[in-house]
Amino acid sequence: MPSLAGTSAAAPDPEMLTQVSTYPALQRGQFNGDVTYAQLAQDGDFGLGTFSGLDGEMVALDGVFYQISADGTVRVADAAMTTPFADVHFFHSNQQLRISEPLQNLDQLKAFLAKQLPSPNRPYAFRISGTFPTLKYRSVPKQAEPYPALTDAVAKQVVFEAQNIDAVLVGYMLPEYLGGIGRPGFHFHMISADKSRGGHVLDVSASAATVDIDFLESVKLLIPQNATFQGSNFSQPK
Numbered sequence: 001m002p003s004l005a006g007t008s009a010a011a012p013d014p015e016m017l018t019q020v021s022t023y024p025a026l027q028r029g030q031f032n033g034d035v036t037y038a039q040l041a042q043d044g045d046f047g048l049g050t051f052s053g054l055d056g057e058m059v060a061l062d063g064v065f066y067q068i069s070a071d072g073t074v075r076v077a078d079a080a081m082t083t084p085f086a087d088v089h090f091f092h093s094n095q096q097l098r099i100s101e102p103l104q105n106l107d108q109l110k111a112f113l114a115k116q117l118p119s120p121n122r123p124y125a126f127r128i129s130g131t132f133p134t135l136k137y138r139s140v141p142k143q144a145e146p147y148p149a150l151t152d153a154v155a156k157q158v159v160f161e162a163q164n165i166d167a168v169l170v171g172y173m174l175p176e177y178l179g180g181i182g183r184p185g186f187h188f189h190m191i192s193a194d195k196s197r198g199g200h201v202l203d204v205s206a207s208a209a210t211v212d213i214d215f216l217e218s219v220k221l222l223i224p225q226n227a228t229f230q231g232s233n234f235s236q237p238k
């Protein structure tokens with residue numbers, strides 16, 4: 001599969017998280033893409049997000065950006081496609097550990113991971129590989145303008161469930177103080193090992209999996225230049 005990762009003059013900072021737009025803007029239904037996937041690939045080979053018009057879920061793994069549509073199909077994103085919201089970085093594992101105890105659900109996975117983190121006050125990335133006894137995930141259908149708020153769009157999500165699925169969870173934990181920019185807490189997308197299934201993780205159980213944790217040190221925000229974002233009053237509810 002072709003990689004979108006291009007050649008850049010300056011060496012990228014491996015410990016820098018790059019985010020496109022803000023979560024509050026996404027919540028307001030600002031779904032028009034501002035950044036191409038060719039641009040995004042300059043800032044990372046790993047990550048999660050969505051596509052212009054909220055046209056499915058995005059997972060980036062090993063430099064390949066995947067689009068998971070609401071019908072569940074997975075395809076490699078075209079470099080010219082754009083995103084209204086994404087988190088990416090270059091993944092380098094700082095710590096590897098095994099999950100060897102049964103974790104019954106996503107909350108237990110979050111609690112397990114939170115115990116491994118030396119501080120809640122930095123971003124972390126997680127790459128979790130294994131065979132998951134149960135995995136519940138979703139994608140979202142493309143929205144038409146005028147765009148609804150995110151909660152109304154997500155109400156039309158399509159939910160999928162898999163059992164004993166070989167997959168990789170791609171996730172981040174953002175600290176509380178990034179709340180005006182990102183969504184604090186854990187956020188996971190997933191892609192199956194055979195790249196046939198994927199989406200935003202709603203629930204998961206695990207009994208044996210490998211967790212790689214990347215400790216991040218800085219955040220770069222790509223501020224949308226479009227008129228909707230620039231004209232918004234973020235101190236007011238939409």
Ligand SMILES: [Zn+2]
Pocket residue numbers: 048049187188189200201
């Ligand atoms: Zn998501």
